[in-house]
Amino acid sequence: MTETVTVRVPAKVNVQLAVGGARPDGFHDLANVFLAVGLYDEVTVTAADELRVTCAGPDAAQVPLDRTNLAARAAVELARRYGIDPAVHLHIDKDIPVAGGMAGGSADGAGALLACDALWGTNASRDELLGICAELGSDVPFSLVGGAALGTGRGEQLRALEVGGTFHWVFAMAERGLSTPAVFREFDRMNHGLRVPEPVASQDLLDALAKGDAGALARTVSNDLQPAALSLFPALADTLAAGRAAGALAALVSGSGPTTAFLAPDAGSAKTIAGALLASGTCRSARVTQSPAPGATVL
Ligand code: ATP
Numbered sequence: 535m536t537e538t539v540t541v542r543v544p545a546k547v548n549v550q551l552a553v554g555g556a557r558p559d560g561f562h563d564l565a566n567v568f569l570a571v572g573l574y575d576e577v578t579v580t581a582a583d584e585l586r587v588t589c590a591g592p593d594a595a596q597v598p599l600d601r602t603n604l605a606a607r608a609a610v611e612l613a614r615r616y617g618i619d620p621a622v623h624l625h626i627d628k629d630i631p632v633a634g635g636m637a638g639g640s641a642d643g644a645g646a647l648l649a650c651d652a653l654w655g656t657n658a659s660r661d662e663l664l665g666i667c668a669e670l671g672s673d674v675p676f677s678l679v680g681g682a683a684l685g686t687g688r689g690e691q692l693r694a695l696e697v698g699g700t701f702h703w704v705f706a707m708a709e710r711g712l713s714t715p716a717v718f719r720e721f722d723r724m725n726h727g728l729r730v731p732e733p734v735a736s737q738d739l740l741d742a743l744a745k746g747d748a749g750a751l752a753r754t755v756s757n758d759l760q761p762a763a764l765s766l767f768p769a770l771a772d773t774l775a776a777g778r779a780a781g782a783l784a785a786l787v788s789g790s791g792p793t794t795a796f797l798a799p800d801a802g803s804a805k806t807i808a809g810a811l812l813a814s815g816t817c818r819s820a821r822v823t824q825s826p827a828p829g830a831t832v833l
Contacts, residue, residue, distance in 0.1 A: 540578040541649040543641035543677050544570040544827040545630040547703065547788045547795045549743070549751065552733035553758040556722050565733035566685035567695070567740070568676045570827040571703055575630050575638060577605055577645035579653050582623040585609065591628030596711070604643030604670055609650045611666050616656045624649075633711025635763075635789030637673040641830075644677035648830045664692075680829025682743055684735050697826045699746020701797060702804040704782070706773050706817035708792035712766060717790040720762035733758075752783035752797050763791035770794060773816040780810030 546568045554563035587606050589597040597603065601610065605624045613620035624646055630638035644667055651658050658666075667674035672689035682695040742750035764770055764787070773794045774785040781803050782796035794817070798804035801822070808820040 538578060538580045539649040539652045540576055540833045541645040541830050542574045542576050542833055543645040543830045544680055545573040545636035545638060545641060546570050546673070546676060547636065547705075547825070548757060549755045550736055550739050551757045551759055551789065552735070553721060553730070554733045555725065555730035561688050562718065563687065563733055564672075564685060564689045565735045566689040567682070567735060567743070568685055569682045569697070569701070569743075569825045570676070570680040570829065571705070571825045572823040572827045573630050573636070573705065573821060574827075575641045575645060576627040576833070577642055577649050578625045578627070579609070579646065579649040580623045580625075581653065582621055585620050585622060585624075587624045587626070589626040589628055591626075593632040594628055596632040597626065597628060604639045604674070605646035607670055608643045608647040608666065611669065612647055612650050612654070612656060612658065615666075616654065618654055618656070620650075622650065622653065631707045631793055633713065634707060634793040635712065635714070635787065635791045636705070636793055637677055637789065640671050640673035641677045643667065643670045643674045644830045648678065648832060652832055678830050681826045684740070695740060696744045697746065698744050701746070701748055701751065701825045702799070702801050703823050703825060704777065704796040704798060704804050704808045704811065705788065705821045705823065706777065706794045706796070706811045707819045707821070708767065708770065708773070708794070709818050710792070712763060712790060712792045714790040717759055717762050717766060720766055721759055724762055724765065748783055748797060748799060755784045755786055755797070757786050757789075759790050760787040763787045767792050769816065772814070773811065776811055776814035776816050777807055780807040782807050
């Protein structure tokens with residue numbers, strides 16, 4: 535029997551995040567174009583006496599190690615469905631910034647699910663795994679599938695999208711995190727009394743992705759949460775300006791922030807932009823990477 539399974543899971547950037555008005559249940563309808571990027575967490579699951587979570591990496595201290603951890607919740611839910619005792623050690627090697635708007639927690643949930651499925655030999659169908667992911671959170675199904683996808687509903691109903699080339703990105707990590715619910719509350723406050731349009735995916739943006747055309751993608755990226763993130767974290771405007779001045783084709787807040795994303799024309803420019811961002815003193819770190827990246831993968 536397999537005793538240890540490691541799964542690698544990517545972070546994401548939202549190249550479009552269109553947000554509708556608050557629904558009666560408090561959620562928002564979204565049109566969410568996800569692109570998986572090459573920053574990864576690794577989740578390793580090993581049989582143990584009882585459920586235990588550990589985490590390593592620069593942001594590890596901010597990761598909850600109890601049963602609220604999305605990796606633990608994924609293991610518990612799969613075990614419940616198959617009548618298994620979820621006695622495993624889940625170790626997370628964390629490279630995705632925590633509370634950064636890059637779906638790091640969601641990545642760990644999807645990774646733990648796939649890893650436990652392999653360790654226990656449950657062989658859950660893809661649809662069942664996706665169903666569990668959707669229960670865990672709106673961004674979790676995308677972490678499982680990777681690539682590029684359009685998410686509708688709360689973001690969890692996914693349609694895979696074609697990507698015709700490689701996009702080069704720089705991500706600037708901020709000094710502190712931003713809570714996703716707080717950013718949605720600020721969105722609601724700023725839009726109070728206004729008519730918020732139905733969220734719809736931009737066809738021009740989908741075409742730019744399909745062609746692999748970075749210039750066209752830069753002209754069409756959008757994030758309706760950006761004004762709310764900037765309102766809660768005004769210094770992010772300086773990071774965005776520093777990246778634009780260094781040659782980024784587009785600069786935007788990633789998801790609910792505070793990580794900022796910079797689309798570069800090529801790999802060389804991405805390095806230059808990362809250097810300029812660090813030198814500007816407006817971020818904690820800057821990482822160069824590419825997209826699309828594959829979804830959760832057993833190593
Ligand atoms: P998203 O982009 O999906 O809105 P995020 O990247 O902004 O998410 P996460 O890193 O997923 O934020 O973490 C949000 C919060 O979730 C953390 O502050 C933490 O309390 C909790 N959390 C639960 N499980 C995890 C996990 N495995 N890794 C990181 N945070 C987790």
